[in-house]
Amino acid sequence: MARLSRRSFLKTAAAGAVAAPLVRTQPSPDVVVVGAGAFGGWTALHLREMGHAVTLVDAYGPGNGRAASGGETRQIRVGYGDQEIYSRWAIRALGKWKAREQEFGERLLFRTGRLQLASGWTEELRATAQVFEKLGVESEVIPHDELGKRYPQMRPEGIEFALFEPGAGVLRARFSMQVVAEWFGKKGGTFRIARAEPPTGTGSTLDRILLAGGGSLSAGAYVFACGPWLPKVFPELLGRKIFTPRRDTFFFGAPSGDDRFNYPNLPNFDDTGYYGFPNIDSRGFKLCPMGERVAFDPDLDERVHNAYLLTRARAFLARRFPDLEHQPLLESRVCQTEMSVDENFIVQKHPQWDNVWIAGGGSGHGFKHGPVVGEYVARRVSGEDEEPELEAVFRIKPEAFAESTFSGERRY
Numbered sequence: 001m002a003r004l005s006r007r008s009f010l011k012t013a014a015a016g017a018v019a020a021p022l023v024r025t026q027p028s029p030d031v032v033v034v035g036a037g038a039f040g041g042w043t044a045l046h047l048r049e050m051g052h053a054v055t056l057v058d059a060y061g062p063g064n065g066r067a068a069s070g071g072e073t074r075q076i077r078v079g080y081g082d083q084e085i086y087s088r089w090a091i092r093a094l095g096k097w098k099a100r101e102q103e104f105g106e107r108l109l110f111r112t113g114r115l116q117l118a119s120g121w122t123e124e125l126r127a128t129a130q131v132f133e134k135l136g137v138e139s140e141v142i143p144h145d146e147l148g149k150r151y152p153q154m155r156p157e158g159i160e161f162a163l164f165e166p167g168a169g170v171l172r173a174r175f176s177m178q179v180v181a182e183w184f185g186k187k188g189g190t191f192r193i194a195r196a197e198p199p200t201g202t203g204s205t206l207d208r209i210l211l212a213g214g215g216s217l218s219a220g221a222y223v224f225a226c227g228p229w230l231p232k233v234f235p236e237l238l239g240r241k242i243f244t245p246r247r248d249t250f251f252f253g254a255p256s257g258d259d260r261f262n263y264p265n266l267p268n269f270d271d272t273g274y275y276g277f278p279n280i281d282s283r284g285f286k287l288c289p290m291g292e293r294v295a296f297d298p299d300l301d302e303r304v305h306n307a308y309l310l311t312r313a314r315a316f317l318a319r320r321f322p323d324l325e326h327q328p329l330l331e332s333r334v335c336q337t338e339m340s341v342d343e344n345f346i347v348q349k350h351p352q353w354d355n356v357w358i359a360g361g362g363s364g365h366g367f368k369h370g371p372v373v374g375e376y377v378a379r380r381v382s383g384e385d386e387e388p389e390l391e392a393v394f395r396i397k398p399e400a401f402a403e404s405t406f407s408g409e410r411r412y
Ligand SMILES: Cc1cc2nc3c(=O)[nH]c(=O)nc-3n(C[C@H](O)[C@H](O)[C@H](O)COP(=O)(O)OP(=O)(O)OC[C@H]3O[C@@H](n4cnc5c(N)ncnc54)[C@H](O)[C@@H]3O)c2cc1C
Pocket: 034, 035, 036, 037, 038, 039, 040, 041, 057, 058, 059, 060, 061, 062, 063, 064, 066, 067, 068, 069, 070, 071, 073, 074, 075, 076, 194, 195, 196, 197, 198, 225, 226, 227, 228, 229, 230, 233, 247, 248, 249, 335, 336, 337, 359, 360, 361, 362, 363, 364, 365, 366, 367, 368, 369
């Protein structure tokens, strides 16, 4: 595999050209990727597969319990309203997840299908159906009566129909990130647990990053894929551009001996204010109430579920899945999303340092795209961008959130 010296790496990336392979002259890596979640983990793997010497650093580990990628499961679906770019990426991502399952020899994906439950056609649903048709995505409109027959474990009260996407699925989230990091290592990448301090320096090129507790790392380029931590790493640039609301997720037990709520007997579902998945890996039926706007600190806040949200979840069960209403809560998870102002991903160079890249802003929908994001970021960092039209979509926007996620009073 081709390896680039630090100087030639920078030159190549800046020129946007593919360089001839050169012999590395320094022990330092070509690229340091900070953050081993869906964005950083896949980016590091792709950079490594392109032949670069890569060090991947994470403060807590791949798919850790604080990371946005650290949940049990994440959904993959193509339906995205009129946001066709993400539908196209999701189609590509599905293919890549399947290919990686083969390569890694691990099950990462469950094809569950997804029901978008609707009380009428909204603009978003119409746009989803149109994009499905345009891109040749299999889908079906299931009317109320048919829904009741096909899924008797679900009460379709108030639902006119469901837009069904049979190809949608559920990904094993934290497990996948551990597997990606493992394969990054098998392919010659270097992983270490360390916390990168927010970068400082007055020049136009960043020389090194300091690690909390001592030491530093020096490379040709740096990718900060720190998910919900990005506002802490770049407080001036991103403090008001990424907001990190908490998301409480509940896993309920099913009655004993009852497999109606297990994969593959029930698809994922999206309802007004809620979504959920069938029981996968025997963790329980997953239900997530949406709409919370309480900022959450990924380092410091306790991951104890909110009692009010559990009440909301049970009220939903009573309405939609009555046989689960009195079943026990098996587990709850509290995570935080990393919302950008327009819910688009952020991939761009830092305005000050020409060798520093920011990749994040997954905005509650980034996990599924990990393999595509990783390839995209790796190409941009290497100066081989094949989709220049996306630069504007993924740029930090001028709008800002009214309040910042972190007041600056709390230290980590
Ligand atoms: C409850 C919930 C449900 C979701 N559901 C879905 C879904 O169904 N489908 C979907 O596609 N997406 C979903 N998402 C969104 C998706 O999970 C995220 O967009 C995605 O995982 C973000 O990945 P990331 O790599 O940017 O961030 P993270 O996974 O948070 O990774 C960032 C990493 O950076 C590390 N780090 C941070 N700062 C430093 C530092 N200074 N030094 C070293 N390491 C550092 C952290 O330890 C962490 O591991 C959901 C998110 C949540 C919270």
